[in-house]
Amino acid sequence: MLRFAANLSMMFNELPFRARISAARMAGFRGVECQFPYGQDAGLLLTELKTHNVELVMFNLPPGNWDAGERGIAALPGREADFERTIPPAIEYAITLNCKRLHVMAGVLPPALDPAKAMTTYIANIARAAAALAEHDITLLIEPINTRDMPGYFISRTDEVRRVIDGIDADNVKLQLDLYHRQVMEGDLIRALNDNLDILGHIQIANPPQRLDPGAGEINFDYVFQMIDGMGYEGWIGSEYKPLTATKESLDWFEPYRR
Numbered sequence: 419m420l421r422f423a424a425n426l427s428m429m430f431n432e433l434p435f436r437a438r439i440s441a442a443r444m445a446g447f448r449g450v451e452c453q454f455p456y457g458q459d460a461g462l463l464l465t466e467l468k469t470h471n472v473e474l475v476m477f478n479l480p481p482g483n484w485d486a487g488e489r490g491i492a493a494l495p496g497r498e499a500d501f502e503r504t505i506p507p508a509i510e511y512a513i514t515l516n517c518k519r520l521h522v523m524a525g526v527l528p529p530a531l532d533p534a535k536a537m538t539t540y541i542a543n544i545a546r547a548a549a550a551l552a553e554h555d556i557t558l559l560i561e562p563i564n565t566r567d568m569p570g571y572f573i574s575r576t577d578e579v580r581r582v583i584d585g586i587d588a589d590n591v592k593l594q595l596d597l598y599h600r601q602v603m604e605g606d607l608i609r610a611l612n613d614n615l616d617i618l619g620h621i622q623i624a625n626p627p628q629r630l631d632p633g634a635g636e637i638n639f640d641y642v643f644q645m646i647d648g649m650g651y652e653g654w655i656g657s658e659y660k661p662l663t664a665t666k667e668s669l670d671w672f673e674p675y676r677r
Contacts, residue, residue, distance in 0.1 A: 420647055422675055423449030423475045425622075425658040429665045436466050443470040445669055446676030451476040451656045454484075456507065460514040467515065475654045476519040476559065476594075476620055477511070479547070480504040489563075490523025492547075493540035493572040495531070501543050505550050512556055519620055521559040521594055522547055524572040536572055541585055548588040559594035559619050564602035567629075574603055576610050583617050592619025596658065601626050601637055608645050615649055624659035631659050633671040643675075 424430065424447040430438035435458055442450050448471070455463065455477050467474055482488030482500065491497040491504075508520055522544060527536055548558045560579045563571045573579060579593050593614055600610050611618070625635025632639035646655070661668035 420643060420651075420675055421449060421654050422447060422672065423451045423473075423654045423656045425451050425453075425656050427453040428658055428660050429668075431661075432664055436462060439463075439466040439472055440470050441665070443472050445666065446672065447472070447657075449473045449475045449654050451654070451658070453478050454480065455511055455515070456480060460511050464515055474515045474517045476521060476656060477508075477517060478521045478523060479508040481523045482525070488525065489568055489571060490525040492522050492543045493524040493527065493536040495535055495539045498539065498543060502546065505547050509550065509554055509556065513554060518555065519557045519559055520551060521561055521620075523563075524560075526568065526570040527572050529570070533572075537582075540572065541582060544582060544591065545586050545588065548586065548591045552588065552590045555590075557590045557592050557619050558588075559592055561594035561596055561622075562599055562603065563596070564599040566602055567599075574599075576600060576604065576614060580614065580617060593617045594620040594622065596622035596624070597637065597642065598622070598624035598626055598629055598658070607637070607642055611646060611649060611651075615651065618651065618653065620653055620656065621646070621651070622656040622658045624657075628662075629660050630662055631657075631668040631671055634662070634668075639671065 424442040426438040430441045433441055450472055482491040491501050551558050562574050562576055562579055565571055565574045583591050597607050623632055625632055625637050
């Protein structure tokens, strides 16, 4: 049985953040994810999650200065101390909210930065964070993000993630495979799933070209979901799409999976 989580940073945006948890549960989701929960009171979020019997399945480490254009700092030489300071608050939120997966954003590289130097920095930071997360039984996720939506993002292809994971050799470092980003950069979704099932820690979905719901775009998600179910994948599938209007009106695709 496939398990879907509603991404509260993109879905149910017509409601205040905490109210999105109950809205997701009423829509049939048993899991939720979000990008950055740090502006929210963790205790109040926990109350909402427990009240509605919903699991928080994933969120991101702090990404640096988002308003200034930073999209993670893990691959930025000279920012190692800044990156290390993002780990404790993420762990604190994860422990409070009983969340077992944290995504680390690599960052957008300055044009003159040597990619090899960025990779050395990135691997060292990922290894350091993974060791800290492992103490609390938390999985660290790495996601390739397409460079059409996020120009200059350091990790944009699935094989890059595998090389990092193989190089670090830590049991709690896994691939976060967003099929929207994969379709934009490489396509070949079923091969990507099959070839990386051994390192797959989380799946996300949205439909190109507009990042809409699974029923509105170029990907045949009915077929993709059938293939994922047949592979024996037991993790969560995060619905990280932008509803064209109200979220409720975008959920026809979810009807066969509603509990």
